[in-house]
Amino acid sequence: MALRVDEAEQGTWTVLRVSGELDLVTAPRLRRQVHEAVAEGRRDLVLDLSGVQFCDSSGVGVLIAARRLMRSCQGRLRLILPARGALDGSHVNKVLAALGVRRLFEVYGDVGSAADDLAEPLSA
Numbered sequence: 195m196a197l198r199v200d201e202a203e204q205g206t207w208t209v210l211r212v213s214g215e216l217d218l219v220t221a222p223r224l225r226r227q228v229h230e231a232v233a234e235g236r237r238d239l240v241l242d243l244s245g246v247q248f249c250d251s252s253g254v255g256v257l258i259a260a261r262r263l264m265r266s267c268q269g270r271l272r273l274i275l276p277a278r279g280a281l282d283g284s285h286v287n288k289v290l291a292a293l294g295v296r297r298l299f300e301v302y303g304d305v306g307s308a309a310d311d312l313a314e315p316l317s318a
Contacts, residue, residue: 195247196220199227204309207272208236213245216253216286224253228260237269240308244274249286254293261298272300272308272315 197220200211208231212224224241231239241260246253257273264271275284290296300315302308 197223198245199224201227201231204240204305207238207240207309209240209242209305209309211242211245213247215248216243216246216256217248217250218252221252221256225256225259228256228263232263232267232269237264237267239264239269240272240274240302240305242274242305242308243286244284246284246286249289251293253286254289254295257290258295258298270300272302274302274305274308275316 195214197212197214197216199213202209202211210224210227210231214220216224228239228241239260241257243249261271263269273286275287287296287301290299302313302315307313
């Protein structure tokens with residue numbers, strides 16, 4: 195399955211809605227879109243991963259690199275996993291937890307809460 199990335203704005207946040215498979219073949223596309231957003235001066239980025247059915251270590255690598263990039267430019271990165279992802283586990287949530295990197299990310303259940311500066315992230 196291919197990777198699809200759609201871009202939208204939610205207040206001051208740029209939202210990249212990712213769906214499909216995030217793997218060795220498709221991960222460079224997401225990396226490129228994150229870099230393009232930063233190059234255009236956007237510093238508040240939400241990656242909506244609720245439509246990702248599969249994520250391998252290459253996909254996780256892109257997420258970690260995106261976190262590092264956003265931190266280096268004093269930006270913010272938030273991830274969206276399904277609202278119950280922290281409870282019953284989306285695929286991406288399970289992969290991040292299994293690799294011990296879930297705690298590195300601010301995770302929200304939906305775009306509305308991710309773009310709300312007063313909302314609290316889901317617990318790891």
